[in-house]
Amino acid sequence: MKRLLGCRAFMIILFSALAILPVVANPYLLFVGNLVFVYIILALGLNLLIGFAGQLAFANAAMFGIGAYGTGLLQVQLGLPFWLALPGGAILAMLIGTVIALPALRLSGIYLALATLGFAQFTQWVFLNWEAVTFGAGGFRVPPVDFGPLPIRSDHGIYYLSWIVAAGLSIFAWNAMQSRIGRAFVGMRDGEISAESLGVNLLHYKIMAFALSGVYAGLAGGLYSALLNFVAPEGFDLFQMIIHKAMVMVGGIGSIAGSVIGATLLVVVLEALRAFKSTQEIAFGTLLLLFVVFFPQGLVSLCRRYLPGWHEPMHMSGAELKPPKAIGPVRSDRPPEIEPG
Amino acid sequence: MHRKIIKRGFRAALIVGLMALISQSSSADEIGVSNDTIRIGALGALTGPGYLYGKIVMDGAQTVYNEVNAAGGIAGRKIEYVREDDRCDPATAIAAAKKLIYDDKVFMIHGGGCTNASVAAFPTIKEAKIPWVIFASVGDVLTNPPEPYVFTVALTASIESYAQLEFALQKGAKKIAIISQRDAWGRDRYDDIMEALKKHGIKPVADEEMPPDSNDATPQVLRIKQAGADAVLMVIYPKPATAFLRDAYKVGYKPLMAGTTALGDLPALEKQVGIPAALENVYAISHIRYTPGDADSQKWQALLSKYYPDEPLQIFQILGIGSAKVVVHVLQEVGRDLTRERFKAKMQELTNFDTGIFPGPITCTPDDHQCHKTPAWVTLMNGKVSTVATTTVTR
Amino acid sequence: MLLNYAIMTGLTSGALYALIAVGIVLVYKSTKVINLAHGDLVMVCGFLAYAFHVQLGLSYFLAFLLAVACGFVIGLVVYQIALRPLMKSSVANVLIATMALSFIFKGVARFFWGGIGDYIPFPPIASPEPMNLGDVMVLPQQLFILAGSIVLMLAFAVFFKSTPLGKWMRATADNVKAAKLVGIQTERIYLLSFGIGAAIAGVAAVLMAPLTLLYPDMGFSLFLKAFAAAVLGGLDSILGAVLGGVLVGLVETLAATYIHSSFQDVSSFVVIMFVLIFMPTGILGSRGVRRV
Secondary structure (H helix, E strand, O other): OOHHHOHHHHHHHHHHHHHOHHHHOOHHHHHHHHHHHHHHHHHHHHHHHHHHOOOOOOOHHHHHHHHHHHHHHHHHOOOOOHHHHHHHHHHHHHHHHHHHHHHHHHOOHHHHHHHHHHHHHHHHHHHHHOHHHHOHHHOEEOOOOOOOOOOOOHHHHHHHHHHHHHHHHHHHHHHHHHOHHHHHHHHHHHOHHHHHHOOOOHHHHHHHHHHHHHHHHHHHHHHHHHHHOEEOHHHHOHHHHHHHHHHHHHHOOOOHHHHHHHHHHHHHHHHHHHHHHHHHHHHHHHHHHHHHHHOOOOHHHHHHHHOOOOOOOOOOOOOOOOOOOOOOOOOOOOOOOOOOO | OHHHHHHHHHHHHHHHHHHHHHHHHOOOOOOOEOOOEEEEEEEEOOOOHHHHHOHHHHHHHHHHHHHHHHOOOEOOEEEEEEEEEOOOOHHHHHHHHHHHHHHOOOOEEEEOOOHHHHHHHHHHHHHOOOOEEEOOOOOHHHOOOOOOOEEEOOOOHHHHHHHHHHHHHHOOOOOEEEEEOOOHHHHHHHHHHHHHHHHHOOOOOEEEEOOOOOOOOHHHHHHHHHOOOOEEEEEOOHHHHHHHHHHHHHOOOOOEEEOOHHHOOHHHHHHHHOOHHHHOOEEEEEOOOOOOOOHHHHHHHHHHHHHOOOOOOOHHHHHHHHHHHHHHHHHHHHOOOOOHHHHHHHHOOOOOEOOOOOOOOEOOEOOEOEOEOOOEEEEEEOOEEEEEEEOOOOO | OHHHHHHHHHHHHHHHHHHHHHHHHHHHHHHOOOOOOHHHHHHHHHHHHHHHHHHOOOOHHHHHHHHHHHHHHHHHHHHHHHHHHHOOOOHHHHHHHHHHHHHHHHHHHHHHHOOOOOOEOOOOOOOOOOEEEOOEEEOHHHHHHHHHHHHHHHHHHHHHHHOHHHHHHHHHHHOHHHHHHOOOOHHHHHHHHHHHHHHHHHHHHHHHHHHHOEOOOHHHHHHHHHHHHHHHHOOOOHHHHHHHHHHHHHHHHHHHHHHOHHHHHHHHHHHHHHHHHHOOOOOOOOOOOOOO
16 A cells, blocks of 8 residues: 555656546547647756756756757658658757856856756847758748658647657666666765765766756757747747756755656646746746645645655755855865864 | 335436437527526636736726626627636647636637637637637738638738838838847748748848847847948837847937837837937827827726726737727627627628727728728827828738 | 948947846855856846836936846845855856856746837936047947947956955955955845845846847847856956956957858857967966866
């Protein structure tokens, strides 16, 4: 019975419930369900980077966009089939994510946040201005995916594909964070110098963290482009980034299950708030504020407190995400200065 | 033996129950039409910066619908106008369209604000074969090539862009410059202006851009001035236009300035710029017909204030009012036997309908669903708006 | 001539960013909180000034004072309700809280003033007619903005150096525990810092509104540029905020004038990214020390 209320059981129940959606739901609910998967993947990737590896990066929405544009353009400009374009977009996002890792070596905290923000703005600029490739402000259409020999409709197909990818990536993240990669990430997050002194190769693992979150965001972007059949610069701006951040915080930083919960909840809440019509912004802001004030550890903290079987390793229980006392650069070529007293 | 009977009985009951469920959801009436209500969906931005071309337009439409309902409705049915937010975002627009069609189950859609959002929702709406009267989206791709159930009452980007160039040429301009903003709205029109220029064999002497939230346009103004342009085609919103006109006045540069419907409210623009003399050579396309005496716009302001006391009559509500008048007229033409097919049939034969607020008549044909083709040019003379030209654009 | 205009425009645009950056830095310096809703605070104060002056007909200066006072009060209230419980928890939570506030501010502004107009004009202090300054023409309001940011910068320099409250704020920012030990009421300090930051937002709003016009969504794009400018200058230096603002304005304008106008928005971010690579704590920021 204890296992039944555990983390793993919860995820299984959630995914099973979502699996039968195409049979019972109208196209609107199906679309929302599909969005849930896309955002689960996004929240997972961001949590790996911010929650586990402790890198305060603001480029997730941009990587999301790169994945979407990559997958879409590979189909539209180069004529590749979706099955190649999806991993292609993800690889593109991963490579660019790796490039962002480089400033991460020198910067941390607010400065890293700003550098990645600058990168995100630059990506937006490229989407908008490199018209020859990206079709500029008006965006472009992506033809619906043909699932070939399988007798399945395009929208159902994308739904189940998203289901499979989201489930697969959740399991991968869970396992990865329990392995030495996860331990290295958490070590890096909780104290870079001590991690380094214990032999954790910061360069190696930082690049891995960025690359991993890049792959996640890139895959989410590719699925998103197939879901909307349309790619335009609007969907990948800072508002998106805020939503991603909110999902991770609401679910619980440093928790895989938290990412899944946070993403699902936020997508559902945003749709439910439609009832507020013009006052949605006030409703959403108030809800988010109340949430963060009363549940600063995220929803996972509730699960942990009240569900006896809930056990999640590597989670931040009580530990704070405060940056090191001084917001300084990480100069690994110079020994850290020691303050007297 | 008993178990088998129970099992079979259970199965039968299940089947009957399911069939009852299915048959309930498909009624004999048209979707969105009941004995006493016609449900019309509104797709547009209710929150976020796009709300001007969403919520405010809907307020205008709602005014018309409220008046119609107060007068007894259409063929005994009242109009219920259901709004869904697309936040000017493609994914949200698709969700909103699906919600309207499959959840709210509307009869037709009277909406469409931000172009990219509308373009994203377009396949969903097409697939559902639901009539869509566009009230503000200017993207040509929505109506060109024409889709059977989709009509627009907004002046499309191509209509306005061609009109801008025509107007400048009519006024004797020789060296033409363009100032545009790089977003979906701006780019669509920019591309059309370039196409129009090419057709005339003209090359612009300057091609500048500015961000839509810009506070200063001095670099752009100076570059255009240096190129010696005698006419500037403005493809910008009022805020960047304010900066542009202010800075042009600042450096003493007074070419012919031709703006789009975005700048159609010239009295408001004059207040925004703050310097009346800066609008001396500025012309814009207007959605509202200005006639001496102007009883019509007074009437609409009064009606709007009845339901939305804080809102002065602006371009946005006018878009809603004009298009709602069209919708109401077509619904009245169809009458009691209301189906989507019959709406479409009547809409596509609409000829010379006078909305009472747009400068020109509304005409649709089976091959041309861009029903509004008469841009009216206005300028400020002694602080009052006067119409200087009304053109009908044919491409 | 082109260069003179470019420099003048860069300075005046930059002054706009500087005005907002000062508020961001002030709050950060004392509380280590980046208030993502600062731009929206400016917007709300601007609309309040509009309500007092244009809608209610109060005199310009009274409306100015009231707007600043309201800003101060809003800052206090916001801190007390939304941020105080979060000061002990993570940085990320505070950021989310300020984001949530941003939505609330925008929604409220849209509700009350959204239907009045697309971009609402606000009267300038002096005449809107441009005036001569050397061989370039400027709008008087732009000079007021420039003057405003310089005055604020000087005022706060004096404030932090000489007044007791300023010194307490510096002490709290430096080492909270030590400040508490010497008897400084750090909670009060945080509260006041937020209030003062919001009051500065009010000042910025009234100075800027004639040029930027008022609309519910004006906050974030202003914040973004100002934040970038603040980081460029060094997040804990008010002089740095002004310097950063001016630099951002100059880079933008020079790029737009001499390269192409499409580079205006992105040029500042590219420059900031590069500066951070070589000077990770900004130009005037204090060199960080890593505590192990």
